Amino acid sequence: MSAPLRRTDADHRPQPRSRLRRLAWGGALLAVALGALAAWRVSTTPDAKTLPPLAMADARQIEEGRALYAQHCAACHGVKLEGEPDWRQRKPSGRLPAPPHDDSGHTWHHPDEVLLEITRKGMRAPIAPEGYESDMPGFEGVLSEAQIRAVLGYIASRWSERSRAHQARVERAWREAGS
Numbered sequence: 494m495s496a497p498l499r500r501t502d503a504d505h506r507p508q509p510r511s512r513l514r515r516l517a518w519g520g521a522l523l524a525v526a527l528g529a530l531a532a533w534r535v536s537t538t539p540d541a542k543t544l545p546p547l548a549m550a551d552a553r554q555i556e557e558g559r560a561l562y563a564q565h566c567a568a569c570h571g572v573k574l575e576g577e578p579d580w581r582q583r584k585p586s587g588r589l590p591a592p593p594h595d596d597s598g599h600t601w602h603h604p605d606e607v608l609l610e611i612t613r614k615g616m617r618a619p620i621a622p623e624g625y626e627s628d629m630p631g632f633e634g635v636l637s638e639a640q641i642r643a644v645l646g647y648i649a650s651r652w653s654e655r656s657r658a659h660q661a662r663v664e665r666a667w668r669e670a671g672s
């Protein structure tokens with residue numbers, strides 16, 4: 494396929510295809526998340542950069558996380574971290590189903606602090622746009638910070654080497670940014 498040398502009007506026409514819109518939405522969501530996190534991370538999470546990355550959880554944390562996952566997350570995200578069936582399709586309520594936490598999802602695309610904050614507070618601003626509606630509950634007050642780290646450490650322990658390497662790069666970039 495060769496790219497046209499000159500742009501035509503067709504290049505600028507809006508393309509109302511839902512797949513494109515979903516992609517754009519995903520990108521927008523992430524941009525909002527990163528911008529908002531960049532703004533507040535220093536004040537709210539002073540140890541975010543000093544604690545070891547989630548993916549370095551030790552065997553004891555992973556075991557604790559496995560049990561917590563079964564009890565608190567598996568009902569929505571799947572016993573095998575496989576997510577809800579048809580997790581890319583919005584439900585009749587307009588909300589998104591729970592995505593997988595294994596390689597087939599996108600949990601491993603995010604730096605630790607994004608995963609921690611979604612698990613603490615649920616999928617809402619500032620990670621999501623203001624007013625965004627989601628079925629992802631917040632676990633602050635239900636699980637301790639150590640338990641939240643353990644459950645995410647367990648999830649990370651289930652990623653392939655490739656996904657772990659990718660997430661490690663994302664995490665490194667996050668830790669180096671703005672410091």
Ligand code: HEC
Pocket residue numbers: 561562565566567568569570588589590591592598599600601603608611612616626627628629630632644645
């Ligand atoms: C009641 C169902 C439900 C339970 C229980 C639940 N989740 Fe979720 N979770 C969701 C939904 C739905 C989403 C997608 C939210 C959205 O995009 O609107 C989600 C998204 C997430 C995300 C973001 C993933 C990504 O790649 O964007 C993380 C991280 C997460 N959940 C962690 C957890 C953890 C850890 C637990 C258990 C401690 C848990 N969830 C329990 C429904 C649930």
